[in-house]
Amino acid sequence: MQVFKLYFKLLKNSWVSIAIYAFVFAALIIILSKFQGNEITDFKQSKVKTALVNHDKDSLIVQDFIDYLKDFCDFKDLGNDDMKISDALFFRDVEYVLTIPYNFGEEYLSGKEVTVEKKSVPDSLFTTTVDTAINNYLNTGRSYLEAVPGITEEQLASYIREDVNVKTEVAIDQATENRKDYGFANTYFNFASYVLLSCCLLGIGMVMVTFHNIDILRRNTVAPISIKNINAQLIGGNIIFVLVFDLIFIILSVILSNEKGITENVLLYWMNLIVFSVSAMAMSYLIAMLIKSRQAAQALSNVLPLGLSFLSGAFVPQFLMGDFVLKLASFNPVYWFVRGNDTIAKLNGSNHENINKIFFYMVIQIGFAAALFALSLVVSKKKSQRNN
């Protein structure tokens, strides 16, 4: 395991550069997470701050009506002072003012066209909820008053409450191709492709360039240890290096994400990242075979991942990019990683249509990794032939 241990000693030398990448990534992603809305997967009902002015306190139906509205309104008692109510509206202490006129209950029961009075903050979306609730209650009541002659006040209140309390489960289908915002996790993992590739190129590139130095290679070759053994230890080092990075990305994603628990989507993101890291490792291995100096590794780790990630839609969403660019990008694994992430973002609990696609994209990434490793072996053989 001498070579394996040496791998990490050599890696220590590139540690500062790698740490800078990781730190910048973490900082950027934190900033992004602050500015980006969270992924919406369900709704929670909120109540509208409402000032209630009730001039018909003795009516049973009015009382029931107000009880019903408590599901939608957070009532505040501001009395009957017009100035105070106007101030409250102006300063947004309340968003809605509901006034129930004198004899409202009696006139409503007699079938007269009566209305409640309302004032609201201009252009407020919340007020629509209260309007809808009021209309719902009063219209339902009117239907019963017309349909059941002689209905008592208690019966009417009971029938209305029975009807308006009927609820239906609603599932939000996010699997729409035109959806523009895939949420934090998607942005995070897409961006991770750039950092992961940069760090792989830097770390693996530096170590492998050192090991492939012709003089070092000769000294290792004359030692009583097979080249296969040396290569196996180096590959082992590469795998551990990449897995550690995957783990860091995964932990960071858990810390930064607002999601509660590990959902199926999160697991798929992790799986996609691990699969991609195999491709990143293969790409770094091949490039390390082709370059001769540490400076070249450093330069390439700056340029290549940035170019590939940009081309593949890691920073700019793929749907904004031209067909030709996407076609070109499809010849590198970053594109399939990003595509996989985007597809994962469209999944939800009730939609599994795209899951096969995601696994297909992962298979493509593994195919890239296999091809790149095979190419590395060819390059290695050519180099060895040239040295002979």
Added chain:
Amino acid sequence: MVIVDVKNLVKRYDKLVALDHLNLSVEEGEIFGLLGPNGSGKTTAINCILSLLKYDKGTIDIFGKKMSPNAYDIKKDIGIIMQNVAVFDELTVYENISYFCSLYIKDKSEVRRLTQEAISFVSLEDFTKFHPKKLSGGLLRRLNIACGIAHKPKLIILDEPTVAVDPQSRNKILEGIKKLNENGATIIYTSHYMEEVEQLCSKISIIDKGKVLATGSKDELKAMISLGEKITVEAYDLNEEHLEEMKRIPNISSVLYSNNTLEIKSKKGKNNLIHVLDYLQKSEINFGKIYTEMPTLNDVFLEITGKELRD
């Protein structure tokens, strides 16, 4: 016992024949010098011996066994010091020696002990925590040697270890090689510096264009050529007549005069200093410094190949 036995080794690079039926035989306990100009095939021969290069024809036996890339039982007893310094810039002096030693020795405490011994051997005790980039050229060469010999090999191959090294470090390296040999290691030493080879090696093969031209001890090699003593005299106002007369002195093979320096070469095994001095005195020629030297390996090389060793 023959430690390294190379027979009819042929190595071609397309049409270029780098090694042309090369034969070498290195006995146990020898310091064997492979002397030849740059490009003569010394490093190619070493690389073939170490199975770093494939060769087209011939056999290589080390410790009586056939050498191959997978002959790990042979490799464990070989130490190699390459022409170029082969160490990790990222590791300290101690870590470098320890790593290369650990490729040969499994026991950790043994590796530690041998590493310390190697550090002492090359006198790098004060630099153990230094990285190679902080070392001077001479110290770097010593580190390179320590990395090659830390595991106490029976056969040590040094491929031009003193190239671009200051005289002080060179002497230290040469002393170290002698010490390694005294400790029982067989040494193969390649160089194009004839003084080093002459000073160090008990047996020398002169190689050029991939062929061994001559093999033997330095005295045996010098005995192979017709040249004997060389007399150099600082002399003034010599004319053609003087030179012609000197040429007629018995056993003198050539007389050259330029820039007040008279160079007289005599035939093998004959000493003519007294005759030359006698002639100068009789002819009332003013002369200053005078010294004689025996033929060098360069003269041997010159006579065999018709060119200087450093051409």
